[in-house]
Amino acid sequence: MSLYILCLILFAIGLYCLIVKKNLIKKIVGLGIAEYAVNLFFILLGYTKGGEAPILSKDTPITNFVDPLPQALILTSIVIGLGVTALMVAITVRIYEKYRTFDINEIRRLKG
Amino acid sequence: MLPVFVIIPLGAAFLIPILAKFRQGLAAFVANLAAGLLLFFSICSIYWLKGGLKIYYVGGWPPPFGICMVLDGLTVLVLLVINLIGFLALVYSLDYIKRYSSAYLYYTLFCLLLAGLNGLVISGDLFNLFVFLEITSIACYSLIAFGTEAEELEAAFKYLVLGSVADILILLAIGMLLGCVSTLNMADISRSLNTAVSSNLILYSTALFITGFGLKTALVPLHAWLPDAHPAAPAPMSAMLSGVVIKIAGVYALIRVIFNIIGFNLVISQIFIWLGILSMGVGVLLAIGQWDFKRLLAYHSISQIGYVVFAIGLGTPLGITAGLFHLFNHSLFKSLLFLNSGAVEYSTGTRRLEKLGGLYQSMPTTSATSLVASLSIAGIPPFCGFWSKLLIIIASFQANNIVGAIVCILVAMVTLASFLKVQKYAFMRKAGQALTNIKEAPGFMKFSMLALAMLCILVGIFFVPFVDTIIKPAAAVLLEGTGYARRILGV
Numbered sequence: 001m002s003l004y005i006l007c008l009i010l011f012a013i014g015l016y017c018l019i020v021k022k023n024l025i026k027k028i029v030g031l032g033i034a035e036y037a038v039n040l041f042f043i044l045l046g047y048t049k050g051g052e053a054p055i056l057s058k059d060t061p062i063t064n065f066v067d068p069l070p071q072a073l074i075l076t077s078i079v080i081g082l083g084v085t086a087l088m089v090a091i092t093v094r095i096y097e098k099y100r101t102f103d104i105n106e107i108r109r110l111k112g
Numbered sequence: 113m114l115p116v117f118v119i120i121p122l123g124a125a126f127l128i129p130i131l132a133k134f135r136q137g138l139a140a141f142v143a144n145l146a147a148g149l150l151l152f153f154s155i156c157s158i159y160w161l162k163g164g165l166k167i168y169y170v171g172g173w174p175p176p177f178g179i180c181m182v183l184d185g186l187t188v189l190v191l192l193v194i195n196l197i198g199f200l201a202l203v204y205s206l207d208y209i210k211r212y213s214s215a216y217l218y219y220t221l222f223c224l225l226l227a228g229l230n231g232l233v234i235s236g237d238l239f240n241l242f243v244f245l246e247i248t249s250i251a252c253y254s255l256i257a258f259g260t261e262a263e264e265l266e267a268a269f270k271y272l273v274l275g276s277v278a279d280i281l282i283l284l285a286i287g288m289l290l291g292c293v294s295t296l297n298m299a300d301i302s303r304s305l306n307t308a309v310s311s312n313l314i315l316y317s318t319a320l321f322i323t324g325f326g327l328k329t330a331l332v333p334l335h336a337w338l339p340d341a342h343p344a345a346p347a348p349m350s351a352m353l354s355g356v357v358i359k360i361a362g363v364y365a366l367i368r369v370i371f372n373i374i375g376f377n378l379v380i381s382q383i384f385i386w387l388g389i390l391s392m393g394v395g396v397l398l399a400i401g402q403w404d405f406k407r408l409l410a411y412h413s414i415s416q417i418g419y420v421v422f423a424i425g426l427g428t429p430l431g432i433t434a435g436l437f438h439l440f441n442h443s444l445f446k447s448l449l450f451l452n453s454g455a456v457e458y459s460t461g462t463r464r465l466e467k468l469g470g471l472y473q474s475m476p477t478t479s480a481t482s483l484v485a486s487l488s489i490a491g492i493p494p495f496c497g498f499w500s501k502l503l504i505i506i507a508s509f510q511a512n513n514i515v516g517a518i519v520c521i522l523v524a525m526v527t528l529a530s531f532l533k534v535q536k537y538a539f540m541r542k543a544g545q546a547l548t549n550i551k552e553a554p555g556f557m558k559f560s561m562l563a564l565a566m567l568c569i570l571v572g573i574f575f576v577p578f579v580d581t582i583i584k585p586a587a588a589v590l591l592e593g594t595g596y597a598r599r600i601l602g603v
Binding site for chain 2 (some may be wrong): 019024031034042056067069073077078087091094098099
């Protein structure tokens with residue numbers, strides 16, 4: 001249970017960083033932290049203590065194996081996260097070229 | 113036949129950058145061909161549905177183990193919305209996108225967007241839905257930033273941050289459901305949730321789903337990104353964003369998860385109703401003071417999507433039917449209005465309403481079609497928007513929700529006032545000195561606008577057969593609730 005709570009704290013740190021920090025780069029880092037906390041949550045769902053890889057073989061029956069489904073999902077999720085982060089960094093670079101700053105308080109041409 | 117909805121646009125998105133190396137013109141041709149085929153297949157799907165629910169097993173694995181694709185009434189309705197608006201927006205782009213360099217990238221991203229939306233709709237697996245949602249989101253972010261001007265980049269970044277938060281929340285919600293029932297197939301989750309003891313995890317995941325999809329839908333406390341993001345995109349893309357994306361990635365995904373997987377109840381109904389009322393009221397009040405044509409339309413999107421969520425939240429058969437009907441109608445007239453604003457900007461170079469004027473003489477097609485769309489969105493009798501708003505108001509009286517009905521009527525009046533302002537300033541009043549020698553928009557742009565205006569009128573006139581053939585089966589899927597699981601698993 002304590003692992004889940006730590007995972008939730010990590011998620012909260014990421015979300016806090018994303019919302020409170022004024023620097024675009026720090027926002028991207030915050031998003032990364034929140035994303036990896038969720039990925040960790042998925043891995044924890046499939047984790048069992050002392051579990052083995054779920055490979056079926058005839059002679060040695062496995063009784064205690066980890067759930068492979070969350071791991072397969074998280075591989076996909078990590079790749080998606082990579083794509084989003086790359087796009088975010090690319091847009092941030094272009095924003096820096098236009099505004100010459102990373103500070104969110106000065107990037108305010110839209111009224112919101 | 114179901115995988116064609118993903119294969120065609122994904123294949124086109126792959127081919128376009130390669131073919132564009134040889135000839136630039138091929139990009140537009142391939143994209144339009146793909147969108148035309150998709151439109152053809154989604155019209156065919158109305159007939160495929162006649163024989164009952166269609167399921168495709170990816171790789172031949174049956175549902176609880178493999179991924180499945182499902183075609184039911186609701187899917188047919190939203191497929192029609194996506195591919196109709198997608199095709200017309202692409203035809204419109206043929207002329208419009210010449211203003212931008214590297215048009216082939218635009219067509220690639222547009223096809224990717226269509227692939228994401230179609231995949232999201234036909235997916236019968238919760239994680240697959242998430243993956244297609246991400247494809248949709250990434251294509252949207254890049255298309256909003258397509259002009260790479262300062263405002264567009266800023267809007268795209270804002271949408272990226274809020275959209276990513278929504279995606280993370282949705283992923284967390286999926287994780288919680290997975291922890292609860294150890295399966296990802298939508299039908300199987302629903303069946304397991306029915307038999308499992310109710311757990312706090314389900315409550316948490318419902319809350320996260322509503323917040324995540326609410327962010328994607330731009331319901332009012334979560335709407336901050338929409339008025340920036342929608343006007344920043346190129347006009348055909350704005351039409352897709354307001355007409356399709358917020359409905360599919362937001363409303364469709366939300367109601368599919370809530371109605372068919374978790375199960376609709378009174379608490380969720382109240383949440384939907386109040387979110388809807390809030391969105392209707394706040395959206396329209398913010399809209400009326402706007403002077404930027406596209407920004408005004410974007411605020412109206414918030415308000416109109418409030419109608420849809422409110423009506424579906426009533427939970428009665430008439431309410432759900434009316435909500436889905438309004439979803440379809442809104443996609444028609446809001447896309448048309450965004451295409452109009454694009455044509456105005458294309459010809460005059462500005463979208464500030466106070467600088468425009470007298471376009472009634474110089475741009476007859478644009479002003480006539482925008483009049484049709486304005487009357488539709490304001491709810492004037494022969495046009496399509498009137499019937500869906502009338503049905504929503506009747507449904508809310510039937511459900512004894514007097515407050516909602518009154519808000520609906522008041523919002524419709526303010527909407528009318530707001531669009532009279534658009535008509536007066538942009539089209540009717542006398543032209544200023546700066547606006548001489550304005551030419552009408554080119555042919556392909558006119559074609560798309562005329563087609564959408566015709567559809568607004570036709571759906572308005574023949575609304576009874578239309579509701580019976582397309583909307584009723586879709587509403588039946590939602591009314592069936594968690595009975596959806598039995599039909600898919602065949603038990």
